[in-house]
Amino acid sequence: MKVKKYIALLIATSLLIPGMSLAERLVLKGSTTVLPIAQKVSEAYMKMNPDVKISLSGGGSSNGIKAIIDGTTDIGNASRFIKGKEVKLAVTKGVYPVPHRIALDCIVPVVHKSNGVSNLTVKQLRNIYLGKIRNWSEVGGANKRIVVISRDSSSGTYDAWKSLVMKKKRVVPSALTVPSNGGLVQAISNTKGAVGYIALGYVTKTIKTLKVEGIRGSEKTTKQGVYPISRPLYMFTKSWPKGKTLDFINYILSVKGQKLVKSVGSIPLY
Amino acid sequence: MIFNRKTTEKTVHSMFFLITTVSLTVLSLIMLFLFTESIPLFETVSIKDFLFGEFWYPTDEPAEFGILSLIIGSLYVTIISSVIAIPLGLMTAIYLAEIASERMAEIVKPIVEMLASLPSIVIGFFGMVVISPLLQETFDVPIGLNLFNASLMLAFMIIPTICSLSEDAIHSVPVALKEASLALGATHLETIIKVVIPASISGICTAVILGMSRAIGETMVVLMIAGGAAMIPTSIFDPVRPMPASIAAEMAETPFGGEHYHALFATGLVLFIFTLMFNMVAAYISNKYRQVGEASL
Numbered sequence: 001m002k003v004k005k006y007i008a009l010l011i012a013t014s015l016l017i018p019g020m021s022l023a024e025r026l027v028l029k030g031s032t033t034v035l036p037i038a039q040k041v042s043e044a045y046m047k048m049n050p051d052v053k054i055s056l057s058g059g060g061s062s063n064g065i066k067a068i069i070d071g072t073t074d075i076g077n078a079s080r081f082i083k084g085k086e087v088k089l090a091v092t093k094g095v096y097p098v099p100h101r102i103a104l105d106c107i108v109p110v111v112h113k114s115n116g117v118s119n120l121t122v123k124q125l126r127n128i129y130l131g132k133i134r135n136w137s138e139v140g141g142a143n144k145r146i147v148v149i150s151r152d153s154s155s156g157t158y159d160a161w162k163s164l165v166m167k168k169k170r171v172v173p174s175a176l177t178v179p180s181n182g183g184l185v186q187a188i189s190n191t192k193g194a195v196g197y198i199a200l201g202y203v204t205k206t207i208k209t210l211k212v213e214g215i216r217g218s219e220k221t222t223k224q225g226v227y228p229i230s231r232p233l234y235m236f237t238k239s240w241p242k243g244k245t246l247d248f249i250n251y252i253l254s255v256k257g258q259k260l261v262k263s264v265g266s267i268p269l270y
Numbered sequence: 271m272i273f274n275r276k277t278t279e280k281t282v283h284s285m286f287f288l289i290t291t292v293s294l295t296v297l298s299l300i301m302l303f304l305f306t307e308s309i310p311l312f313e314t315v316s317i318k319d320f321l322f323g324e325f326w327y328p329t330d331e332p333a334e335f336g337i338l339s340l341i342i343g344s345l346y347v348t349i350i351s352s353v354i355a356i357p358l359g360l361m362t363a364i365y366l367a368e369i370a371s372e373r374m375a376e377i378v379k380p381i382v383e384m385l386a387s388l389p390s391i392v393i394g395f396f397g398m399v400v401i402s403p404l405l406q407e408t409f410d411v412p413i414g415l416n417l418f419n420a421s422l423m424l425a426f427m428i429i430p431t432i433c434s435l436s437e438d439a440i441h442s443v444p445v446a447l448k449e450a451s452l453a454l455g456a457t458h459l460e461t462i463i464k465v466v467i468p469a470s471i472s473g474i475c476t477a478v479i480l481g482m483s484r485a486i487g488e489t490m491v492v493l494m495i496a497g498g499a500a501m502i503p504t505s506i507f508d509p510v511r512p513m514p515a516s517i518a519a520e521m522a523e524t525p526f527g528g529e530h531y532h533a534l535f536a537t538g539l540v541l542f543i544f545t546l547m548f549n550m551v552a553a554y555i556s557n558k559y560r561q562v563g564e565a566s567l
Contacts, residue, residue, distance in 0.1 A: 144412075145412045147412045147413050152498070152519045152520060153327065153328055153329040153330075153520065158329075159329075170327055170330065173324075173325065173326075173339070173499060173500050173501040174499050174501045174508070174509070175499055176413065176415060176497045176498055176499050176509045177497075177498035177499065177500075177511070177519070178498060179493060179498075179518075179519040183494075186398060186399075187415060190398075190399075190402050190403050190406070190414055191402075191406065191412070191413060191414060191415075192406070192412075193412045
């Protein structure tokens with residue numbers, strides 16, 4: 001991510017050099033969950049349109065929406081819908097944020113292959129991550145201690161898990177944290193009593209996925225909107241997009257753009 | 271000619287002075303940066319809450335920045351790895367300097383030094399893939415990524431430091447001392463314990479402390495295998511989250527200039543104070559117990 005910040009900075013500074021300012025500039029800010037998608041799509045888009053320079057930065061969904069309201073960005077990325085409070089603030093400033101659904105996020109709970117449990121409710125998952133359920137026998141499994149594995153607090157997957165499963169409550173401090181999706185798969189496949197969560201695109205054959213409320217997390221159930229741990233990802237624009245911004249949004253929503261969405265582990269809209 | 275020689279002398283002098291100044295300036299600028307980036311945190315969080323707060327939830331609303339569990343995690347991995355590494359490193363050093371035949375030492379020494387050149391990520395990977403499942407099976411513990419695993423891997427890393435530095439110290443004990451001891455009828459073992467080790471104690475202490483300071487600052491190994499749970503461990507098989515692991519895991523994704531960002535710099539500052547203390551103790555010991563001449567023993 002640091003590298004990406006530098007790249008963004010580099011692009012930004014190169015625009016300051018006179019003579020190069022002919023290139024059109026597009027600024028994207030916001031959610032770190034959307035960042036990998038934005039990154040991938042921007043690269044492809046800039047290859048197709050060499051005259052457009054895109055600068056990308058993270059900062060979180062709230063920052064993305066705030067930047068739209070303040071007019072400091074062309075596109076504000078968000079992993080949630082705009083809040084009532086934000087709409088009010090926007091209206092008082094005379095801004096009309098327009099949401100564009102660009103992809104879906106689906107997070108599945110995963111366990112070790114030998115685990116007999118195959119289904120958990122959201123409430124059970126929450127209680128496991130709150131440290132209230134400590135043994136697999138309490139949720140119909142073998143008598144084995146549950147090893148709770150979580151992601152680092154700055155990860156977008158953690159953010160989704162916290163809002164969709166934890167209802168904003170805190171993950172128990174004794175939870176192991178791993179810095180990457182790969183690390184999580186490794187830790188789960190090595191630990192018999194482990195439970196973790198991962199974006200659908202990163203699931204491998206070395207671990208077992210669990211159903212949630214009897215529904216298996218998949219592209220299909222996410223698109224139908226029945227799978228509980230899924231959410232749409234948005235790009236917000238200041239009023240209806242025009243020019244390059246419109247072109248960029250259209251590109252993401254195109255067949256090609258959605259293929260790129262899939263390649264980074266998120267779920268395409270169609 | 272004389273003038274020329276003096277000019278050369280002066281040029282060389284000022285060149286070395288310049289080089290020293292540059293490295294000192296860079297170092298102090300880094301320190302200054304560390305301070306200026308950490309201080310904004312203390313506008314919102316008190317120093318006491320930061321150092322002694324038990325909960326590390328940097329991205330929550332409201333966030334909590336208590337690094338007590340991180341500090342304790344760091345201290346535990348350092349202490350346990352030292353407990354493993356000091357006897358092993360020291361005994362290897364004694365063996366190499368005093369007991370082993372020259373041929374044997376020639377074979378063993380490069381191997382020990384090769385251990386030092388292993389990249390920390392390789393050691394981390396080894397701990398993750400090999401030691402972690404092994405610990406789970408052998409000790410029947412639920413988590414393989416834990417305090418013990420991390421300490422064991424850190425011990426591997428600091429044994430070469432402790433070993434080669436103390437070997438140098440032991441090697442530099444004057445032969446006359448050893449000969450005198452043997453002439454008085456002491457056995458080889460008695461000579462080692464009562465003469466050689468006391469004579470090289472300052473060097474050995476420095477080696478140990480430098481090894482410990484490497485352990486507390488090591489990042490990759492603890493990031494990969496300490497487990498990363500920000501809690502105060504109750505057993506050596508509990509996961510911990512030492513300070514460098516926390517900084518490395520979170521820095522990349524944290525918004526620039528936010529509270530979390532400053533909290534990570536402040537954690538770095540605490541870590542810096544720890545390693546600084548270790549190095550100062552090492553300098554103090556090597557000064558105080560320096561062996562000047564054979565008579566002072």
